Structure formats: structure tokens, C-alpha cells
Amino acid sequence: MxxxxxxxxxxxxxxxxxxxxxxxxxxxxxxxxxxxxxxxxxxxxxxxxxxxxxxxxxxxxxxxxxxxxxxxxxxxxxxxxxxxxxxxxxxxxxxxxxxxxxxxxxxxxxxxxxxxxxxxxxxxxRRFDPAYVEMRSVLKRGELGKALLLHCAHRNATAPGFFTPEMSITNAAVHEFDILRWLTGSEIIAVTALNSARKGDGGLRDPLVLLVEMEDGVLADVELFMNAAYGYDIRTELVCENGTVDLGRPAPNLHRRAGTEARSFPSDWRGRFGxxxxxxxxxxxxxxxxxxxxxxDASDGLAATRVAEAALASLESGRRVEIATDRP
Structure with a gap:
């Protein structure tokens, strides 16, 4: 059909x-x-x-x-x-x-x-990305013990022209919030947003760091850098009791010339998540x-947006903001 x-x-x-x-x-x-x-x-x-x-x-x-x-x-x-x-x-x-x-x-x-x-x-x-699927499978099998920490980075080469300061969180960071919940099977209970030294004179508060607390005690740090210049780069490292899992990335071409060796990065999400x-x-x-x-589903969409709103509130207040854990 x-x-x-x-x-x-x-x-x-x-x-x-x-x-x-x-x-x-x-x-x-x-x-x-x-x-x-x-x-x-x-x-x-x-x-x-x-x-x-x-x-x-x-x-x-x-x-x-x-x-x-x-x-x-x-x-x-x-x-x-x-x-x-x-x-x-x-x-x-x-x-x-x-x-x-x-x-x-x-x-x-x-x-x-x-x-x-x-x-x-x-x-x-990202729930369908083979590398994330394998990371979740390793955690569920329990061979590395329970999850303790997650280190995440979301870097764009250049922010889209329509991006507002809030969209680094409401449009981009929501991917991280969802994947943290999906990987761990735990809800996010608090978030703290931190400004770094700002790049350039643009309107974005860029880069940002978020400290995310999960209901099961797992901590995650999330870097958001919308104008990283060098390419589109998504990173996640899962730290468990008996080992770690580093998110695999599609193998880019290896370039060698003039005594140097380098790998290329995709310019946007299509080269990474096709x-x-x-x-x-x-x-x-x-x-x-x-x-x-x-x-x-729609409740997952609501959960991610609730965390985004808390992150924006933390960014404005400079304080840790708690999030209700009731299932929406």
C-alpha cells in the first residue's frame, strides 16, 4: 500500500x-x-x-x-x-x-x-541513529554497569540566519534533552545554564553549557555552540561504572597533504544524520x-520543551531550576 x-x-x-x-x-x-x-x-x-x-x-x-x-x-x-x-x-x-x-x-x-x-x-x-541505538543497547545489557555521567556537545558550523538567542535551547538543545531521557530511561529533574565567554558580537549567547540532573542520579553536561565554524559535530560520551561508550561518527575522508593529516566534518546535520x-x-x-x-510521541515533545523552558529560566536567573517529574 x-x-x-x-x-x-x-x-x-x-x-x-x-x-x-x-x-x-x-x-x-x-x-x-x-x-x-x-x-x-x-x-x-x-x-x-x-x-x-x-x-x-x-x-x-x-x-x-x-x-x-x-x-x-x-x-x-x-x-x-x-x-x-x-x-x-x-x-x-x-x-x-x-x-x-x-x-x-x-x-x-x-x-x-x-x-x-x-x-x-x-x-x-537521533533515536533512529545507529550509533545512538548501539549506545543504548550497551547500557540496557548492563555489561558496563549503570550509567553515571554523560558528556554531550552540539556544535553547528554556523547558526541559521533565523535563529534567535532562545532557539539555541528551544530548537537545538531539545535534541539533547530527548536523547538523554531516551538513553537513560530517566526524567530530567533540574537544569543549570551557564554562559561562557561569548564568541563575537552576535545576538546569540554562544557557546552555552548546561548541567542536567536526571531523576536516577545521572549527571550530564551539554555544550551548545551554534557558530563553531569548523563544521557540524555531535558528541556524546556515556560514562558507566565499568567503562565508557563514545558515540561513533560516520567515517569522513582522511586528507593527507603538505606533511599534515586531517579528517573533514559535515557542514550540517544532513551529512551526519542522513x-x-x-x-x-x-x-x-x-x-x-x-x-x-x-x-x-507528543508527551516526549512536551517533556523536552519543559526542560527547554527551565533552561531559559536558569539562563536568565543564573540559578538551578527544578522540573516537575510527573509524566505529562
Whole structure:
């Protein structure tokens, strides 16, 4: 059974999702793409046979040919589009964050619960990355003992032009919050945000360090550096009682010249997490067909945003901020 997919958002992320659906995921057909900028929607639809352009995401959701929707539009639009998908009874994969605020996440979560069935998956694709999957498997097998510490770094070569100071946490750090919860199976109970010496004169408080406390006693430090210049670099080291696991990275080419040896880094997330995005889409489509849902659900989206709000509050106050541990 082929599923008709509509993608909302034809920017870099949406365009990449659209091409992955059309070219690398079996059993799916990209039938529609929308963007307020008609030229961007038409550029993608012109590449892919049978894909129609829209300028209104709500019209795309209402189209009968669209059986499931992938949302990759700006963060502040997510709630409205997800609620429209729920109203139409259509499965939706929403890029992170589910919403920029916990109030928005709760509105979505309550609307889904009122339907009595799960239709939402949140795009925390690291859960599908083979290196993270292997790290979690090692921890669950218990061969290294229990987890004690996690060291994480999230570095971009250059922050996107639309990034606000808050988005380093609400848009980027939410990946770290979700993967910490997923790896350990424990909730985050407190966060402390620390400013470092700032790079340049830009508006971002960059880099940042977050100290994250887990309910099971695990501590994690998270570095966020949105303008690291040298490339896109994601690092995680899991420290256990009897050993450590360092996150593997796709093997880049090794360059040798003029007496030096160096490895290259990808310029953005596509070079690092291409497989994870494809595997995420395959798992989502399987759930659309009726198989057991996989990936992060709406409550996971809410949990990550709640931690992000606490981190922003800590950044402003300079104090440790606690987070309620009740399951949303």
C-alpha cells in the first residue's frame, strides 16, 4: 500500500524531507508540498513527478490525496498545523520542537488524547541513529554497569540566519534533552545554564553549557555552540561504572597533504544524520500502515520543551531550576 505524503515547509529541512520521501523511502509517494513562498514549493514539486505545490498548509492537510503529513515549517506554526492534522484524522510527523512552549505542547497532547488514538510522532531522529541505538543497547545489557555521567556537545558550523538567542535551547538543545531521557530511561529533574565567554558580537549567547540532573542520579553536561565554524559535530560520551561508550561518527575522508593529516566534518546535520532521518521516516510510515508506533510521541515533545523552558529560566536567573517529574 502506497501512502500519499504531504510536506509542509519547503525550506532546507522540508525540501530534504521531501526528497527523502520521494527517493529513498519505499511505499510512500510525495503528493504535495506547501510553503508561503510559492517559488520554493514549485521548485520541489518540479523535481518530483505527481507532487503538487500549495501555499497554504491547511489546504494541503485537507486534500484527500494527502493521507499523512510531515511538518517542517517554522516552530511557531507547529501547533496550528498539528491540530489541523488531528482534526482531519491524519497521522503527522512534526519536526522538533512539537511547540516552542509547554502550553502549546499540552494543547496538542490533550487534543490527541481526546481522539483516543496516537497520531503524532515528533522528529527526534537521533533515536533512529545507529550509533545512538548501539549506545543504548550497551547500557540496557548492563555489561558496563549503570550509567553515571554523560558528556554531550552540539556544535553547528554556523547558526541559521533565523535563529534567535532562545532557539539555541528551544530548537537545538531539545535534541539533547530527548536523547538523554531516551538513553537513560530517566526524567530530567533540574537544569543549570551557564554562559561562557561569548564568541563575537552576535545576538546569540554562544557557546552555552548546561548541567542536567536526571531523576536516577545521572549527571550530564551539554555544550551548545551554534557558530563553531569548523563544521557540524555531535558528541556524546556515556560514562558507566565499568567503562565508557563514545558515540561513533560516520567515517569522513582522511586528507593527507603538505606533511599534515586531517579528517573533514559535515557542514550540517544532513551529512551526519542522513540515515537516521531515513530510518525515522520508514518507522513512521510503518505506524501509518497500522504497525506499532515508533519514535517520540507528543508527551516526549512536551517533556523536552519543559526542560527547554527551565533552561531559559536558569539562563536568565543564573540559578538551578527544578522540573516537575510527573509524566505529562
Amino acid at each position: 502506497t501512502i500519499g505524503i504531504g510536506v509542509i515547509g519547503a525550506g532546507v529541512m522540508g525540501a530534504d524531507h521531501a526528497r527523502t520521501v520521494a527517493r529513498h523511502v519505499g511505499g510512500a509517494e510525495l503528493v504535495a508540498i506547501s510553503d508561503p513562498d510559492e517559488s520554493r514549493a514549485r521548485a520541489i514539486s518540479g523535481e518530483i513527478a505527481g507532487c503538487r505545490p500549495f501555499t497554504d498548509g491547511l489546504e494541503l492537510i485537507a486534500d484527500p490525496a494527502v493521507e499523512a503529513v510531515l511538518i517542517a515549517s517554522p516552530d511557531h506554526t507547529h501547533v496550528g498545523f498539528v491540530l489541523a492534522c488531528l482534526g482531519a484524522g491524519k497521522h503527522v510527523l512534526c519536526e522538533k520542537p512539537l511547540a516552542p512552549t509547554s502550553a502549546g505542547c499540552r494543547e496538542v497532547l490533550e487534543a490527541e488524547r481526546a481522539l483516543g488514538r496516537r497520531l503524532i510522532q515528533v522528529g527526534f531522529m 540515515d537516521a532521518y531515513r530510518l525515522q521516516l520508514q518507522a513512521w510510515l510503518a505506524s501509518v500502515r497500522g504497525q506499532e508506533p515508533a519514535g517520540a
